[in-house]
Amino acid sequence: MQIQVTVNGKTRKSEVEDRTLLVHYLRDQLHLTGTHVGCDTSSCGACTVHVDGVAVKSCTLLAAQADGCAVTTIEGMAIQDSPTTSQLHPLQEGFKECHGLQCGFCTPGMIMTAADLLKHNPNPSEAEIREALEGNICRCTGYHNIVKAIQWAATHSTKPEPNQQEEPVVADEHLFTNDVTTGEVVETH
Amino acid sequence: MITYPFQYKRAGSISEAVALLAEGGKALSGGHSLIPSMKLRLNAPDALVDVGRIAELKGIRLDGNELVIGAGSTHGDIASSGLVQQHVPMFAEGAGHIGDPAVRNRGTIGGSLAHADPSADWPAMVLAADATIVVEGPSGSRSIKATDFFTSMFETALAADELITEVRVPVENGARMTYQKFSQPASRYAIVGCAVVKSADGKVRVAFSGVSDTPFRDTAVEEQLNSGQSATSVASGVSVMSDHYASEEYRRHLANVFLKRALNAVA
Numbered sequence: 001m002q003i004q005v006t007v008n009g010k011t012r013k014s015e016v017e018d019r020t021l022l023v024h025y026l027r028d029q030l031h032l033t034g035t036h037v038g039c040d041t042s043s044c045g046a047c048t049v050h051v052d053g054v055a056v057k058s059c060t061l062l063a064a065q066a067d068g069c070a071v072t073t074i075e076g077m078a079i080q081d082s083p084t085t086s087q088l089h090p091l092q093e094g095f096k097e098c099h100g101l102q103c104g105f106c107t108p109g110m111i112m113t114a115a116d117l118l119k120h121n122p123n124p125s126e127a128e129i130r131e132a133l134e135g136n137i138c139r140c141t142g143y144h145n146i147v148k149a150i151q152w153a154a155t156h157s158t159k160p161e162p163n164q165q166e167e168p169v170v171a172d173e174h175l176f177t178n179d180v181t182t183g184e185v186v187e188t189h
Numbered sequence: 190m191i192t193y194p195f196q197y198k199r200a201g202s203i204s205e206a207v208a209l210l211a212e213g214g215k216a217l218s219g220g221h222s223l224i225p226s227m228k229l230r231l232n233a234p235d236a237l238v239d240v241g242r243i244a245e246l247k248g249i250r251l252d253g254n255e256l257v258i259g260a261g262s263t264h265g266d267i268a269s270s271g272l273v274q275q276h277v278p279m280f281a282e283g284a285g286h287i288g289d290p291a292v293r294n295r296g297t298i299g300g301s302l303a304h305a306d307p308s309a310d311w312p313a314m315v316l317a318a319d320a321t322i323v324v325e326g327p328s329g330s331r332s333i334k335a336t337d338f339f340t341s342m343f344e345t346a347l348a349a350d351e352l353i354t355e356v357r358v359p360v361e362n363g364a365r366m367t368y369q370k371f372s373q374p375a376s377r378y379a380i381v382g383c384a385v386v387k388s389a390d391g392k393v394r395v396a397f398s399g400v401s402d403t404p405f406r407d408t409a410v411e412e413q414l415n416s417g418q419s420a421t422s423v424a425s426g427v428s429v430m431s432d433h434y435a436s437e438e439y440r441r442h443l444a445n446v447f448l449k450r451a452l453n454a455v456a
């Protein structure tokens with residue numbers, strides 16, 4: 001079926017299978033591989049993106065269900081301040097400042113969940129942050145520095161929301177390289 | 190993980206959804222029970238009828254002395270609704286502890302009731318609230334009392350071609366109510382969930398999720414409590430589940446503990 005989705009401000013028309021999950025559409029068709037898949041049971045939150053501004057698990061949503069919607073992924077969080085430069089989102093800076101990641105696998109989902117929290121609750125308590133992260137699993141950090149990173153962002157959030165202005169419709173194009181493209185491995189000696 | 194192939198159909202109205210369901214397939218609401226089960230190959234419908242955009246299924250309103258919750262209302266919509274907080278506060282309390290924020294952003298009350306997971310939270314709450322589930326099928330609409338709705342594990346009185354459209358909850362002046370659960374620590378599903386509604390005249394209604402394979406009103410305990418006795422017969426008329434989270438003995442113990450907590454909360 002054909003869907004039209006505005007991803008990180010760019011409207012895209014794409015052909016997907018009816019059973020395509022949003023996360024596979026983002027990763028495999030748009031090559032936005034910042035959104036991760038960490039489980040088969042909708043429990044890890046590594047795949048969290050925003051659909052119409054709301055944090056959802058993109059592994060538990062069909063691409064067809066996002067038809068006509070605006071999707072923001074981790075790649076859309078940095079704030080474009082000129083055609084060639086961008087600034088990290090305060091949450092991204094917070095994770096960097098507070099050592100909020102180790103392997104980084106959970107980080108995109110953590111940031112998308114935290115961004116939804118801060119939108120509704122700009123000054124969350126530590127307990128509220130931990131409660132909001134209920135559906136995001138981190139195997140490395142023990143969560144403590146993730147909480148600190150979100151607190152850091154809450155006190156440094158003066159910047160506007162990520163760029164969501166509409167741009168012309170484009171067909172599928174690959175902005176980012178896939179993390180592993182086995183078909184193109186070059187043999188070395 | 191990708192599901193088996195199926196055909197995706199989107200319904201724009203209740204009548205269109207009913208017509209599409211008559212061709213076969215399953216309704217898709219929030220997808221937060223159905224899609225995980227399809228990924229794990231526990232479920233493989235030929236077609237999904239997406240009811241997630243049907244405006245008629247959304248919204249929460251008062252109708253006389255009933256609170257009417259559209260089947261497509263998400264757990265998050267219900268938790269944050271001022272009407273729910275005011276008139277059926279147990280629903281807001283319970284909805285706010287389902288899963289995690291992303292699950293509450295998508296999962297719906299209608300989907301949860303139709304799915305009838307023995308560990309889901311809504312069943313105990315709708316049973317104790319004495320709610321009615323309104324469904325629409327090819328031959329029109331009918332109302333099913335919550336007490337007649339859950340028939341066994343993952344089984345309900347709903348026919349395959351029927352759609353839940355709304356949940357009607359009686360608003361009782363002066364009633365106190367609570368939902369208390371012992372959560373599975375990862376998913377937050379109820380290992381034991383206990384809903385208690387205490388009417389203004391002091392009479393209680395008690396219902397459990399998670400305890401037995403079918404959620405139930407514990408009428409034996411209600412009789413004891415409503416005749417001034419202490420509750421010694423918790424879950425006496427049902428077979429209590431035993432699984433890797435909790436043995437039968439432990440679940441029974443938890444049911445007693447969570448009933449006490451609930452009774453304290455409405456005292």
Ligand SMILES: Cc1cc2nc3c(=O)[nH]c(=O)nc-3n(C[C@H](O)[C@H](O)[C@H](O)COP(=O)(O)OP(=O)(O)OC[C@H]3O[C@@H](n4cnc5c(N)ncnc54)[C@H](O)[C@@H]3O)c2cc1C
Pocket residue numbers: 041042043215216217218219220221222223224225240260261286287288289292295296297298299300301303304306308309310311347351352353354376377378379
């Ligand atoms: C990680 C995770 C944690 C969770 N934790 C909890 C928890 O703590 N407590 C809890 O109670 N639940 C929990 N859930 C389940 C969640 O609440 C689901 O959203 C809910 O059970 C199903 O609602 P849905 O709208 O997503 O339904 P769907 O998945 O879309 O549908 C479920 C079933 O209901 C049918 N259906 C859907 N809508 C209708 C309708 N209007 N009429 C007739 N049939 C319909 C479908 O055909 C399907 O068979 C959790 C889920 C996940 C993924």
Ligand code: FES
Pocket residue numbers: 036037038039040041042043044045046047048057058059060
């Ligand atoms: S990949 Fe979506 S929750 Fe784990």
Ligand code: FES
Pocket residue numbers: 100101102103104105106107137138139140141
């Ligand atoms: S940083 Fe490794 S999973 Fe969180």
